[in-house]
Amino acid sequence: MSFGLATRRAASVYAEVGVETGVSTADPHKLILMLFEGALLQIGTAGIAMDNKDIPTKGTATSKAIEIITNGLKVSLDYEAGGELAERLGALYDYMTQRLLYANLNNSRPALDEVARLLNELKGAWEEIGTYDQANR
Numbered sequence: 001m002s003f004g005l006a007t008r009r010a011a012s013v014y015a016e017v018g019v020e021t022g023v024s025t026a027d028p029h030k031l032i033l034m035l036f037e038g039a040l041l042q043i044g045t046a047g048i049a050m051d052n053k054d055i056p057t058k059g060t061a062t063s064k065a066i067e068i069i070t071n072g073l074k075v076s077l078d079y080e081a082g083g084e085l086a087e088r089l090g091a092l093y094d095y096m097t098q099r100l101l102y103a104n105l106n107n108s109r110p111a112l113d114e115v116a117r118l119l120n121e122l123k124g125a126w127e128e129i130g131t132y133d134q135a136n137r
Contacts, residue, residue, distance in 0.1 A: 029129070032076060036123035039068040043116045050107055062104040069093050092118065
């Protein structure tokens with residue numbers, strides 16, 4: 001799958017879950033950042049709902065976060081160009097999805113926090129790539 005097709009698919013998923021607007025005009029780098037932000041927003045919402053014992057909101061937010069990770073971030077990986085790094089990121093996204101499912105089923109705040117920490121680390125690295133790329137143009 002080409003990166004362009006993957007990013008269009010990721011944009012479609014992002015728009016479907018209604019996390020943010022402006023997806024259609026975002027460049028590929030910005031789109032990935034928006035996906036990270038959207039997933040983190042949904043995890044934050046799930047955490048608040050969990051704390052408030054709001055089961056429907058927790059479930060909806062967790063489902064949206066999983067959707068963004070699996071059908072946004074993961075599908076945007078280019079396994080041909082990315083090789084082992086893309087494979088490892090894909091496996092990490094699968095792990096995050098499993099942890100979110102666990103968090104939802106078991107009301108586990110530590111599992112939610114773990115996924116949020118991992119996403120924040122990846123988001124920070126992605127931001128650095130963008131900063132480096134713009135500085136070297």
